[in-house]
Amino acid sequence: MPSTSEPADDARLWASMASARDAGAFCRAWLDLQCARTPGAIAGLVVLEGEENSFAPAASWPAGPQDIPHLRKVAEQTLTSGQAVVENDPDHPAHTGIAYPIAAGGRTYGAVVLVIAGATAERLQPILRELHWGVGWILSIVWQHQANEQADRNAASIAALDVLAAVEEHESFDESAVSLCNALAVALECSRVSFGKVYKDKVTLAAMSHGAWFRKKSDTAEAIEAAMDEALDQGVTLSVPSSEGNRLITLQQVRLAASGGLMAVASVPVLDRGLPVGVITLERDADGAPFAPRDLLFAQSVASLTAQLLAFKLREERWFGGRARRHMMDGARALFGPRRPLAKALGVAALVLLLFLLVPLAQFRVSADAALEGRVQRAAAVPFSGFIAQSHARAGDVVKQGQLLATLDDRDLQIDHARSVSEVQQLDREYRESLAKHERSNMNLDGAKLRQAEAQLRLIEYKLARTNILAPLSGVLVSGDVSQLVGTPVKEGEILFEVAPLDDFRVVLHVEEADITYLRPGQKGRFAPTGLAGGTVPFVVTRISSVTGTQDGKNTFRVEAELDSGAPRTLRPGMEGIAKVTIDRRSNLWIWTRGLRNWLQLFFWKWIP
Template sequence: MNVPSGTSTRDLDGHAWSAFTSASSDEAFCSAWLTLQCAIIPGVLAGLLLLRDKLGQSYVPAAVWPDSRRDLAYLTGAAERTLAERRGTVLGLDPGDTERIPSGTVHVGYPVETDAEVMGAVVLDLRTRPEPELQAVLRQLLWGAGWLEALLRKRQIARDAAVLERASIALDLVQAVQEHRNLGPAAMALVNELATLVKADRISLGVERNGKLELRAISRTAWFDRKSQLVETIENAMEEAIDQEAGVAWPVLPGPRGKVNVAQRDLAVRSGAAAVLTVPLVSGGRPMGALTLERNQGPEFDATSLMLCQVIAELLGPTLEIRLDGERWFAGRIVEKLAEWRDKLIGPRQPAIKLGAVLLLSAILFLVVAEGAFRVSARTFVEGAVQRAAVAPFDGYVRDAFVRAGDTVRQGEILATLDDRDLKLEQVKWETEKEQVARKYREALAKRDRAAYRVLAAQLSQAEAQLALIEEKLVRTQLVAPFDGVVVSGDLSQMLGAPVEKGKVLFELAPLDKYRVILTVDERDIAYVAGGQRGELALTGITGGTLPFVVKTVTSVSTAQEGRNFFRVEAQLENASARLRPGMEGVGKVSVDERPLIWIWTRNFVNWARISLWTWLP
């Protein structure tokens, strides 16, 4: 607001209040406010009001007093200090300020804040005055800043309302698109609905497919010739916006930097449109199509229209791409995903993906080049090198049982006894029989009855043989350990008094100093195992270390387990642990040779793939 020369203070005050109350724009309001403050505060030489720009990145002059053409750059020092300290400041009172501020004047600044955020500052160039009067100036600016705060809040409310309106429009369009599964109907619903909302005469939608832009829908048009000149011109306008990754308009929108809009202008000339706007459709951070809006008459597209269309494009881009993917063949989707990953790898963004790719390639290269020990793993159990069975020597009954499976025994220790009562009765019988025959034999000798004593001699030998047999059976009623070892199987403690048949295995024993290792090797790995190879055994019952062994025999005996065949491989321990017991189980690994790590880790899968491929191929 420029002040006419010769205006009195009262007239200036009246003019300022009149302009302030009737301001029709933010610029007029700020100018009238600053003029009013300068009129109320006496001795003001110049005034400057700074407010944040629309982008919120810097402070720009919102009003200058008394003449808007006057250069007030000398007040920027006070403004910067006020903005930095976020409080009222006075420059010119300290002796050090005399170099920047002329004598007899002071610079008074006061911040403009909303919600504890500095939005600007007002700086006045005043004649020097006492400190109480300077305090009054700061109070006046404090009271006056409330009007600016109301203006800024009004601006924010207007911006919020615009955002809500854009969000409402965008949600309506999202709902319209979500009602259709296929891209064609969804695109047509989008352009028709958007044309009504933004009052556009024609809206076109195109998508990229196989690296080429293709027009898919035109508002209020059921069919169009894809090879026509107009369609080609629209596609050129879309490609122009996609190449710049920004919205492009004709006529040009005001902005910090110009954009190439040759294709937009050509479209306007060819179609007779007064205004053209094209925005890219974005999905996953990259353009996947574009929207082109045309108006034959009416207002040109402004920054608000551009922002609305950009919001719609960012919201609906992923939805449209999902429907576009639904039209592709499976192979096409794979190619698209590969191209997407290629762009992420060679593009300027996504450093984490690039780092991950480098690490993955390094790991694969390491696995291909590096070699490691190739070992065949197999389920393993330990058994005694020799196993001796304690069997029932004759039909009888169990009398006592002194050991059971797992007990350690010494050579000659009694394992169990059989009932000997019948044998002793039979022994008494044959002893009596022997005495009777012996007496008769002596009588026959005395009578010199040669025929009789020969018969009696045979009967006496029979009795002696029966006694010897019974005595042997009595000895064998005690089952004794043939050597120092451990009872592998057998428990008669629950069978006392039970009958046993001759030859029935009652106990199995194994020595404690001689063992052999049995490995059950998968048929897929048996070809790699040979005699003489070394390996290590880890047992479940002996933790904290491994036991070395040497493969002795690869047998041809196989057993089926869990749907696969396993071959029996025998090995010998090199150093037997004192805690080792027959029957222990664990995992054994046979060292074969050195192979590439990637071959070691993928051989089972490769072999499976070969068999499967051979099975299915004709």
């Protein structure tokens, strides 16, 4: 062992300590310098706090492993008590162990242990004083290490908050997931980062870094989802190469790494209050390095920070209200933001359309088939059964009262008239002969026959006088055309012609039963006859009849209306067209959908108990 009596090269040792590049080299250089400056020092050890609050040697003097049980014993006493310990070695009474704590602020960070040969009470006091001042160098390294760790934590916290801000600035879940993957890929220098969402205990790949679209049925996607399921089932972070030995199952992580030729793969569950939201899978290609514990800690911190936000967005995506709110917000930004002029133009057009549909500015009218008919209408009927001989008028002709319309064939009547006249003359002679002979019985019989023959003759003469069918009044023929029926038989009472006045009309509307509730007497409207070529005539509803009819398979009600006094003279009874009755002002949407609404009301009334 080196002797403390030998002079120490202080300059070299100070230079070695000043040029140390890490904490281990600094501790070794400091211990070398401290032992060189301590008389009788034969061994030295620096113990510092490591991970998980455990203590481990940071430097030893002389260099190499030290197997001195007493050295370890006094170090443990100092670390436990936090006080300096001076104790002789029972196996070597000439050796004294001195342990001095490296402590500050009530916390022990380690200890410096020296073994002194031939130490006396007078020599121990300056040695302890030297250790007291020398420990400050070690504390500076500890504080520097703590500052570096704090700086690293601050940088990691800032990076994690940046990731959280990047995720939060998007409205939809898919956009937030892609933003999370991109931010983690940059922060951890990953070749690819994937996010899978959990639904019914199954992970589905939702987003990948550096791309908004991916093939969900590809082999790569299935391998990533299998790795995510593996981490989700175990509820812990998995990584390969693994620092946990064989305690965790990483088969799917290894399979994913092998299939993609990757250096490292890690899967981090994302939990919101203990419930799984998703899984983050990190990948580094062959040129990268394995994931360090600080990398996994950063990924876990990001997962914890974003879990609640991602869960909220995912719940919104699954509910109709959330999707509607997101679409409304997107629309509002497009309409009122500084860009997207096309969206603004479409928004203005949609607003105008909405006003057009909802504001009650449109005139609501009830439409119905209508026809003109005369207020007074007379019929010209067949006076007796016979045959049409001539036709002198047809429907649409303007006639005067007494004008000849048609003539019945009177040839049979003329023959019957001649026969009746001859029969009357013969019976009159027979009656006179019986009267002259005073044959009372023959006289009564011949008188009765004579009266019967005279009555028959008067009937024939009456029919002969009615063979001409005349117009019952002046006006227009609204029906009747027997020009094609000349020579055909007609029966008594059959109507051949109908005549209506030219200046006394009314409009008859056939209103469907669904619209009849909107009509009231006194309402105004306009009638568009087919024959006026787009012209309309105003009218006023006068009577709503309870009589129903059938038109085109629909039930209709008869509604009568009076024409305006300024109606054109070209109107004729029988003209048909479309009539519209003005009701009030309603919205266009209400007008266009009233038929559907009526049908739905009847449908639900029929089927709802």
